[in-house]
Amino acid sequence: MLTLDHIAISTEALETGAAEVEEKLGVPLxxxxxxxxxxxxxxxxxLGPEEYxxxxxxxxxxxxxxxxxWFDLDNFAGVTRTTTWICRCDDLDAALAAAPEGTGVPWSLERADLRWRMAIPTTGLLPFSGLFPALIxxxxPAHPAPRLEDRxxxxxxxxxxSPDADGLSAALAPMISDDRIEVVPGEVPRMEAVLATPSGEITL
Structure with a gap:
């Protein structure tokens, strides 16, 4: 089974996007x-001890x-928004075998003492128009979440x-169980992250 690890908010320019997100959430990144x-x-x-x-x-x-x-960033444009969710697994190869075609191929990556393997689609775009999770x-033991100050x-x-809500739901059902995840029919594929903050509920 997969576990939600983190969500990715894409932006055209990091400094500008950081200012936007910090203003919306009322906390610094x-x-x-x-x-x-x-x-x-x-x-x-x-986002807690195990998520970010x-x-x-x-x-x-x-x-x-x-x-x-990754995250189809080569084609990203427009407002800063939630574009990808990333789920962790104990065995990336086994998770890929159970995932839809096009979920990606494993890359070995590192930054400082962080080490991880991640499935990256050869096209840059995850299945179901980017709505299927990236796998990591x-x-x-090193992980970003517990190192971050809890805001x-x-x-x-x-x-x-998703325009294919039934298909996406069927693909996710055997792989992850998380009551926070809701698949909703819609003509244009997109995602929304709902966050509880010190100043109230915010949707990104």
Whole structure:
């Protein structure tokens, strides 16, 4: 089974996006780092001891990978918004075998003492127009969530709005059980993260 690990908020420019998210949530984001393999960088926010929020953008001037970037960032434009949810597993290869075609191929990645394997689609876009989760397997005990200062922000809901809601629900059912995840029919695929913050409920 999969466990929700973190959510990714995509933005066109990291500094601008960070200011937008901080204003909406009423709390500061923590410094993240760079992903040399993907040409991206991020900021982070605790969502509790085992989950976090990642604000991510293409890093200006960074070399691009040989394939499309993860989270379909090469095609991202418009307002800063939730675009991807990432689920952890104990065995990435087994999880991929049970996942829909196109979920990705394993990459071994690292930043400082963090080590992980992640399935990255060769097209950059996850199944169901990006609404299926990205899969990650952390190597060793190091994980971003417990290192982040707790700002009392929690993920209370994740809405997956899909033109193929039945298909997405069927693909997710054997892989994850989380009452916060809601699959909703809709003509345009998108997702919404519902967050409880010190200043009230916010949807990104």
């Amino acid at each position: 923590a410094p993240g780092g760079q992903h040399a393999a993907m040409g991206t960088w991020n900021r982070l926010l605790s 929020l990642e604000l991510i953008a293409t890093e200006p001037g960074a070399p691009a990978p040989a394939q499309p970037r 397997e952390w190597s060793g 009392s922000v929690r993920l209370t809901g994740l809405r997956l709005i």
